[in-house]
Amino acid sequence: MTIRVTMTVNGDELTADDVWEGESLLYVLRERLGLPGSKNACEQGECGSCTVLLGGEVVCACLVAAGQAEGADVVTVEGLGDGEQLATIQETFVESGAVQCGFCTPGLLVTAFDLLNRDPDPTDATIREALAGNLCRCTGYEKILDAVRLAATRQSSSA
Amino acid sequence: MTDVSTEVRTTTAGGVGESPFRPDGTFKVTGQFAYSSDLYMEGMLWGTTLRSPHPRARIASIDIGPALKVAGVSAVLTHDDVPGEKVYGLEIADQPVLAYDEVRYQGEPVAIVAADHPETARRAAALIVVDYQVVEPLSDPREAVGHPYWKPVHDEPGERTAMSRDKAPVHPEGNIVRHQRVRFGDPDAATADVVVHGDYEVGMQDQAFLGPESGLAVPGEDGGVDLYVATQWLHVDRRQMAGALRLPEDKIRLTLAGVGGAFGAREDLSMQVHACMLALQTGRPVKMVYSREESFFGHVHRHPALMRYEHGADRDGRLVYVRAHILLDGGAYTSSTPAVVGNASTLGIGPYDVPHVAMDCWGVYTNNPPCGAMRGFGAVQAAFGYESQMDKLAAAVGVSPVEIRMRNAMSEGSVLPTGQVIDSPAPVMELLRRLDAMPLPGAATDDIRLLPGGVSNTTHGEGVRRGVGYAVGIKNVGFSEGFDDFSTARVRLELMGDEPSVLVHTAAVEVGQGLVTVQAQIARSELGVERVTVAAADTQVGSGGSTSASRQTYVTGGAVRAACEAVRSELLERAAERYGPGEFRLVGGRLESTVDGVVGDIASLLVEGAVERTVEWRHRPTQPLDEATGRGDAHVQWAFCAHRAVVDVDVDLGLIRVVEMAAVQDVGKAMNPDAVLGQIHGGTAQGLGLAVMEEVQVVDGKLRNPSFTDYLIPTIMDMPPMRVEVLELADPHAPYGLRGVGEPPTISSTPAIVAAVRAASGIDLKRVPIRPEHLVLR
Numbered sequence: 023m024t025i026r027v028t029m030t031v032n033g034d035e036l037t038a039d040d041v042w043e044g045e046s047l048l049y050v051l052r053e054r055l056g057l058p059g060s061k062n063a064c065e066q067g068e069c070g071s072c073t074v075l076l077g078g079e080v081v082c083a084c085l086v087a088a089g090q091a092e093g094a095d096v097v098t099v100e101g102l103g104d105g106e107q108l109a110t111i112q113e114t115f116v117e118s119g120a121v122q123c124g125f126c127t128p129g130l131l132v133t134a135f136d137l138l139n140r141d142p143d144p145t146d147a148t149i150r151e152a153l154a155g156n157l158c159r160c161t162g163y164e165k166i167l168d169a170v171r172l173a174a175t176r177q178s179s180s181a
Numbered sequence: 182m183t184d185v186s187t188e189v190r191t192t193t194a195g196g197v198g199e200s201p202f203r204p205d206g207t208f209k210v211t212g213q214f215a216y217s218s219d220l221y222m223e224g225m226l227w228g229t230t231l232r233s234p235h236p237r238a239r240i241a242s243i244d245i246g247p248a249l250k251v252a253g254v255s256a257v258l259t260h261d262d263v264p265g266e267k268v269y270g271l272e273i274a275d276q277p278v279l280a281y282d283e284v285r286y287q288g289e290p291v292a293i294v295a296a297d298h299p300e301t302a303r304r305a306a307a308l309i310v311v312d313y314q315v316v317e318p319l320s321d322p323r324e325a326v327g328h329p330y331w332k333p334v335h336d337e338p339g340e341r342t343a344m345s346r347d348k349a350p351v352h353p354e355g356n357i358v359r360h361q362r363v364r365f366g367d368p369d370a371a372t373a374d375v376v377v378h379g380d381y382e383v384g385m386q387d388q389a390f391l392g393p394e395s396g397l398a399v400p401g402e403d404g405g406v407d408l409y410v411a412t413q414w415l416h417v418d419r420r421q422m423a424g425a426l427r428l429p430e431d432k433i434r435l436t437l438a439g440v441g442g443a444f445g446a447r448e449d450l451s452m453q454v455h456a457c458m459l460a461l462q463t464g465r466p467v468k469m470v471y472s473r474e475e476s477f478f479g480h481v482h483r484h485p486a487l488m489r490y491e492h493g494a495d496r497d498g499r500l501v502y503v504r505a506h507i508l509l510d511g512g513a514y515t516s517s518t519p520a521v522v523g524n525a526s527t528l529g530i531g532p533y534d535v536p537h538v539a540m541d542c543w544g545v546y547t548n549n550p551p552c553g554a555m556r557g558f559g560a561v562q563a564a565f566g567y568e569s570q571m572d573k574l575a576a577a578v579g580v581s582p583v584e585i586r587m588r589n590a591m592s593e594g595s596v597l598p599t600g601q602v603i604d605s606p607a608p609v610m611e612l613l614r615r616l617d618a619m620p621l622p623g624a625a626t627d628d629i630r631l632l633p634g635g636v637s638n639t640t641h642g643e644g645v646r647r648g649v650g651y652a653v654g655i656k657n658v659g660f661s662e663g664f665d666d667f668s669t670a671r672v673r674l675e676l677m678g679d680e681p682s683v684l685v686h687t688a689a690v691e692v693g694q695g696l697v698t699v700q701a702q703i704a705r706s707e708l709g710v711e712r713v714t715v716a717a718a719d720t721q722v723g724s725g726g727s728t729s730a731s732r733q734t735y736v737t738g739g740a741v742r743a744a745c746e747a748v749r750s751e752l753l754e755r756a757a758e759r760y761g762p763g764e765f766r767l768v769g770g771r772l773e774s775t776v777d778g779v780v781g782d783i784a785s786l787l788v789e790g791a792v793e794r795t796v797e798w799r800h801r802p803t804q805p806l807d808e809a810t811g812r813g814d815a816h817v818q819w820a821f822c823a824h825r826a827v828v829d830v831d832v833d834l835g836l837i838r839v840v841e842m843a844a845v846q847d848v849g850k851a852m853n854p855d856a857v858l859g860q861i862h863g864g865t866a867q868g869l870g871l872a873v874m875e876e877v878q879v880v881d882g883k884l885r886n887p888s889f890t891d892y893l894i895p896t897i898m899d900m901p902p903m904r905v906e907v908l909e910l911a912d913p914h915a916p917y918g919l920r921g922v923g924e925p926p927t928i929s930s931t932p933a934i935v936a937a938v939r940a941a942s943g944i945d946l947k948r949v950p951i952r953p954e955h956l957v958l959r
Contacts, residue, residue: 044300058219059212063391063441064473068889071391099212108210116206119855122863123693124209125391125441131210147630154898157889159391159442160693162862163897165855 392441
């Protein structure tokens with residue numbers, strides 16, 4: 023049996039048809055709605071590569087059944103910037119060298135974006151705790167910390 | 182950074198020695214970068230793989246009938262459907278495309294299915310009936326050596342491939358893939374005042390890249406196939422695919438899709454042939470994406486090692502001899518085991534001067550998961566052994582860990598136990614001196630997040646002891662032992678609009694390390710043009726060689742530079758025709774005469790047409806190793822890194838927190854200083870993982886933890902702050918004086934952490950990864 027799922031993704035109302043009820047939000051975003059930015063690295067909620075905002079909450083899209091997202095407001099990495107301009111955290115990831123293979127990057131960006139919305143001036147320990155659910159295999163996290171610190175500084179100076 | 186490297190032109194913005202942003206960075210932060218698992222094509226099918234649940238079994242029969250009946254299934258294929266060679270492999274073709282007669286490891290592919298939905302494919306695969314007659318697996322590598330003909334994993338030898346070295350073994354001795362002896366001086370007669378012994382063990386590590394094995398195969402109208410895939414070496418994939426698919430190589434077109442990390446795990450084929458078989462069979466595009474669990478079965482791992490070392494030294498701690506045995510478990514198929522044995526045996530005493538050496542290193546077949554390439558292979562395992570021994574020797578002699586290493590450090594002009602002379606800087610003493618001079622971190626804080634156990638709230642400081650440990654490592658760069666190791670670059674300089682523009686095209690694979698950035702930097706410096714595009718890597722240009730062995734910046738970087746030089750020669754000929762003879766150079770878009778200064782711009786020289794050159798470039802040749810003595814100038818280049826680890830250990834609970842990692846590495850020339858730091862940070866993290874948490878646990882040939890829930894890699898909470906210093910002592914044999922960067926930081930990280938934990942706990946740890954029970958249940 024299949025279902026129809028309608029949700030607001032990055033501000034646009036989108037509908038997916040013929041969704042098998044076992045599909046995750048991640049699968050629907052990637053394979054049915056043309057938004058492959060959220061990544062599929064473990065599909066059991068351990069790596070954070072598929073992190074999105076669901077109703078303003080940080081979730082692993084792989085652990086959310088597609089049907090649970092019916093009517094919800096979803097923000098993915100594709101929606102962090104405004105289309106023309108990168109979000110500050112996206113800029114600082116590029117500038118700081120926080121991106122190597124980049125597979126973890128979308129999830130880290132969404133998590134860091136959420137952190138800086140909640141806490142514009144986080145300590146290192148707070149950054150580490152907030153990003154603890156996002157695995158990166160390339161960087162050793164040093165430059166990811168740099169990027170988050172730089173984004174915090176840049177956002178507070180422009181605020 | 183200390184810069185004593187060869188001078189290059191860096192006046193063109195974004196050139197060599199600068200850290201321009203990655204050209205793919207914006208795509209990666211906006212979700213637009215297309216990884217191999219992101220690909221989509223109208224009408225595509227999903228492929229899946231049925232794998233053996235048994236480490237060893239005879240296959241009596243396979244019934245695909247029930248799977249074929251599932252609605253939505255388009256194809257179900259077995260070994261009978263493999264069009265060409267039924268086995269493939271890097272050096273030795275011994276691994277079945279799909280199992281026939283027998284399965285030799287748990288997870289070996291048996292059948293493949295294509296369907297209209299991935300879940301349909303998975304459910305259909307589960308309906309395939311395979312009649313397995315289970316056989317007791319050979320799971321202990323010591324048995325493989327002790328009784329080479331007992332329970333042989335293979336009935337007959339594999340076949341040599343185009344990649345086989347002269348002396349590539351075709352398992353001449355039953356289960357022994359390769360036995361390399363190294364004999365130097367007179368190790369049988371050597372005696373010493375101070376002797377230390379040790380047995381050491383390294384567990385099986387997984388590369389754990391985040392982007393799963395995946396790709397999209399599209400059948401071509403010419404009967405060929407196009408494959409978009411994440412790999413480490415397009416041309417060697419293609420060669421193996423051509424054999425299996427029985428297609429000429431020019432009908433197999435590979436294009437690199439976005440690669441989500443590699444670390445060695447993409448050197449062997451995974452889904453490449455399977456997806457193409459399904460696409461050719463169905464006439465439709467087929468996408469395959471492994472799940473994380475399947476990924477643990479779908480690629481090779483780092484060889485587990487059992488090692489026995491005996492170090493003899495004089496009373497001052499100066500080494501007299503080293504005797505060592507290293508046993509590497511290669512699992513069911515050859516993969517790169519011969520090269521891993523080569524590295525471990527030739528580098529297995531570490532970066533030290535030792536007059537007498539007897540080293541025996543074996544790689545063996547078992548029915549454990551196949552092991553092959555992972556960052557630093559061979560050198561990582563050995564370093565845990567020899568560095569543990571150096572600490573033991575320091576304690577026996579009564580000097581510090583830094584001092585014992587300084588007294589034995591190799592240097593330029595040192596002779597390896599293979600007889601090869603180190604003919605470029607080997608600043609082992611300088612690395613140690615700088616490491617020792619770095620400030621130590623402050624005492625443990627009362628923030629429980631920074632204590633062992635962290636937010637589990639297991640201690641508030643009671644039972645916590647601090648320890649400091651040191652280690653240094655050595656790694657060969659590039660392919661060794663006589664391999665013809667080359668790369669190809671095509672460089673085109675032309676006008677785009679009115680601006681000069683460079684297109685660099687190679688088949689060299691970007692896996693995240695920043696090769697695309699460096700290729701552009703080289704073109705900018707060599708041609709004086711800022712606008713450079715690096716084309717997608719594909720098989721429309723000659724081989725770039727493997728993205729492994731820390732070799733791409735060296736070899737493909739060398740090829741890009743050589744192609745740029747060829748383009749520049751043509752341009753300077755045009756300049757001489759126009760301006761008369763003289764010495765010219767290309768800088769910042771301008772043509773400069775060494776006599777008259779700026780005489781024109783590069784654009785004006787391109788009005789008569791573009792300049793394009795394709796160049797194949799190779800590093801200096803190497804020699805095979807003598808089987809009995811290990812003599813031979815086998816290596817191209819060596820790279821050195823040293824680490825200091827500071828740890829806090831809860832000695833009551835056996836929990837470890839790494840407080841700080843410090844590293845000093847010589848990179849010859851920092852082509853892109855930010856990317857160099859990224860490699861040192863990331864390599865250190867993988868070494869930390871091996872020290873304290875990462876192990877593929879295998880019991881009787883079966884994996885116990887194929888998931889990120891049960892196979893742990895370091896999180897941002899596990900990784901401490903790092904101090905890094907980079908030396909730039911030019912290697913006169915290498916382009917720009919550069920040294921391979923990627924692997925060395927993984928090598929010394931692990932033993933430094935273990936040394937620190939020993940120092941904190943007082944326990945003689947012999948195995949990595951360290952588990953809590955090693956510290957508290959003795």
